[in-house]
Amino acid sequence: MEQARLRARELGLTPGIFNTGTHNAITDVAGVAVGHVTLIDGEATRTGVTAIIPHAGNPFTDRVPAGLAVINGYGKLAGATQLAELGELETPIILTNTLAVGRAVEALVDWTLARNPDAVSVNAVVGETNDGRLNDIRARGVGAEHVLAALDAATDGPLAEGCVGAGTGTMAFGFKGGIGTSSRVLPEGLGGWTIGALVQANYGGVLTMDGIPAGRELGKWYLKEHTDRGDADGSVMVVIATDAPLSDRNLTRLATRAMAGLARTGAAFSDGSGDYAIAFSTHPGVRRDAERRAQQAVIADWPNDRMSPLFVAAAEAVEEAVLNALTMATTTIGRDGRTGRRATGHAIDLDALRAILARYGR
Template identity: 75%
Template sequence: MRPRARDLGLRPGQFAPGPLNAITDVAGVLVGQETRIAGEGTRTGVTAVRPHSGNLFAERVPAGLAVINGFGKLAGATQLQELGELESPIVLVNTLAVGRAVEAVVDWTLARNPEARSVNAVVGETNDGRLNDIRARGITSQDVLLALDGATDGPVAEGSVGAGTGTVAFGWKGGIGTSSRLLPAALGGFTVGALVQSNYGGALLMDGVPVGRMLGRFYLREHADKGDADGSVMVVIATDAPLSDRNLARLALRAMAGLARTGAAFSDGSGDYAIAFSTHPGVRRPAAGGMVADWPNERMSPLFVAAAEAVEEAVLNSLLRATTVESRDPATGRKRRVEAIDIEAVRAALRRPDAG
């Protein structure tokens, strides 16, 4: 088992993580994943996040969206922004699987809601074509349905799994990562959890340590190479704080601070998206007991800090837990391989006097 960030002594930020150090530390949140490895070329998968185990179409949760660079195909984004709510789970796939995933989410939702005539399926993506035969479109509707139906509230598998099976980050194997933060009672006592699909680049920082430069792999190293910068990242943030969609959009934006702390380049070809939602029963739509008051603006800052910290650590976990993946390019027949980051090299870098 490859280590997580905390196994290496990394402690990004100031707040403590939850018991699982995962998005599922937010009560009610479920995560399901299906990994598709077939033949020599298919290296992809599905990751699904369900805000609660009930009927989300009937009990919608407030949500907000933040976009830094919109180079992506995020289905359902405009209605999410317009109404400030989720009526479907969030599903992550690869770029050319968005259409099939939307159909599967619609089927899944219609089967549970015979009166529904419209479904806003929220499906995000990153392009895993560097390792995956993306044109073969290996993800099926059944894969999406399995991820949705198999979602659980326990530990979340990380690294080269689900929608992170074929992704690449900072020149190394990327993947799925997750983390959480607990606020002390004096600051509300809420939990903030993050899940990322890392497939982007820059100059990797690990809790402020320039590991990418130390290991000689970073964006613009030769002043011409863009290979380790372009890509995309999807971030999902969950909290049990009673937030409005407006403050959830503000919370989602702080995810970008977490990405920046990892050394993200936010390049022209990178799609950088974050969706935040609240699981608090009082802000569900419709809520059984009526909507509770929105958490006040002047008390949002600790939540902002927690979101940035959780996203930063989730990215580090996605890299550290990822394993080396190989495939073969169907067009050229050439072998493709992206190495997982060398754990011993990371340990050595963190021990260096110039690591700070």
Template identity: 75%
Template sequence: MKPRARELGLRPGQFAPGKLNAITDVAGVLVGQVTKLEGEGIRSGVTAILPHGGNLYAERVPAGLAVINGYGKLAGATQLQELGELETPIVLTNTLAVGRAVEALVDWTLERNPQALSVNAVVGETNDGRLNDIRARGIVDEDVLAALNSARDGAVEEGSVGAGTGTVAFGWKGGIGTSSRKLPAALGGFTVGALVQSNYGGALVMDGVPMGRALGKFYLKEHADKGDADGSVMVVIATDAPLSDRNLGRLALRSMAGLARTGAAFSDGSGDYAIAFSTHPQVRRPAPEGMVADWPNEKMSPLFVAVAEAVEEAVLNSLLRATTVESRDPATGKKRKVEAIDIEAVRAVLSAHRPE
């Protein structure tokens, strides 16, 4: 098993992680994944995040959205922004599978809600066409349904799995990563968890160490290499803090600070999206006894710090846990390969920058 960031001594920020250091440290959150490896070309998958295990259409959760660069196909985004709530799980997949994922998510929701006449299916994506034969449309309804139906709590598989199977980040193999932060009781005692689908570029920084420059792979190297900049990233944030959709939007926006700390280029061809939701039972819609007061604005700052830290570490975990992936280009017949980051090289750089 490849190491996570903390096993290499990387500990971004100041707050401690939850027990699992995963989005599932937020009680009730479930994650399901399907990894699709078929023939020499299909290298893709699906990751589903459920805010709770009940009927989400009947017990909706408040949510907020932040977009830095909108080069993406986030289905359901406008209604999410308008109403500030989720009525379906969040599904992540590849760019050309969004339509099929929406259909499957609608079917899954309608089956559980015979009275429903409208469903706002939320499906995010990144483009894994560098490794995946994306035009073959290898993701089908059954894959999405399998991810939804297999969702569970506990540890979350990371790296080249689920919606991260074919992704590339900073020129190395990207993937799914997760992390969490637990605030001390004096600051509310809440948990913030993040899950990322990393597929973006820039100059990789690991907990302040300029790893990309040290290993010779970064955006604008010699003012010519543009290949490691474009891409996209989906960030999903869960918290048990009783936040309104307004403050969840603020929380989602601050998650981008975590991406910035990893060296993100936020380039023209990158889609940078974050969705944040609250699982607190008193802010569900409809709430058992009506809506509770929003967590005060003046007490939001610790949550802002926590989300940036969790997102930063989730990205590092996505890279460190990823494995090398190979495929064949259907157009040219040539083999394609994206290497996982060299763990021993990372150790050496960290040792040089942080001598004992």
């Protein structure tokens, strides 16, 4: 019988120094909503869509500043160049599998055009990881209707994690990966801001959990045998939201700190990995609505010398989001999209993990 899954904190893993938000999720940033569509069909389809909506208004007319960080660019992140050039989001962010990016872009454009009759250019932002180890990715099971359903399903509050949405078929560190989320709240003396992270974990390396070498203890890590490529390749998409009044420049800096959180989990950042992070701010003082753009209004800008606590919080939230993706994921049987053979992604054994944590005094 499948083990009951637990979040990292329920197992005694508490990375970092800052407190979490109410739900310990990206939705602790007010206004942010997340929706999943999970596709499990027959023996082969194990994939899905996750939608992140930055606020309850119209993302196209009421744009949020955003920043992008890339550490290894083996990926198909649609909309990346305009995001980097203009420093803003004008659509929700969609996460899905590699071969579904085109269909997701079309669906997100349709969704945006339906709400904006004057729009003639839409920068649809769609990220991906390749779930072909458990999903018949060549069958291209994700359609526009699934993207639209994920957008319609978006909600705030507690979020499903593990084998849901865009994490349905992913692997991480040789274990079943998935979607994970976490948040941090700064003390009032540091601004009182909330930082939330959501990850689509599908990458590898030498798994470290809150400083504990869990991958080595469990006998599974990259380069265990020099003739085996191991579990390094793969990709990860990170989305960070905050209510702090940040410029796109400082949001780019914040997105870069996501890589520190990934590094703490033992990420290899390998040649075949796409490692991307997008950060955006929901603060009303930095929104780029039509009136503000027309008036060339001065916008709020949190000072550079007060960014360090936000950097720490972002790294912590990303690290814990990855841990949640792993501990909440369930063993999944699918079909390798390359070979067509039956494949199993084994969830990390929580009983074995508890024993390891006990040895390390957790």
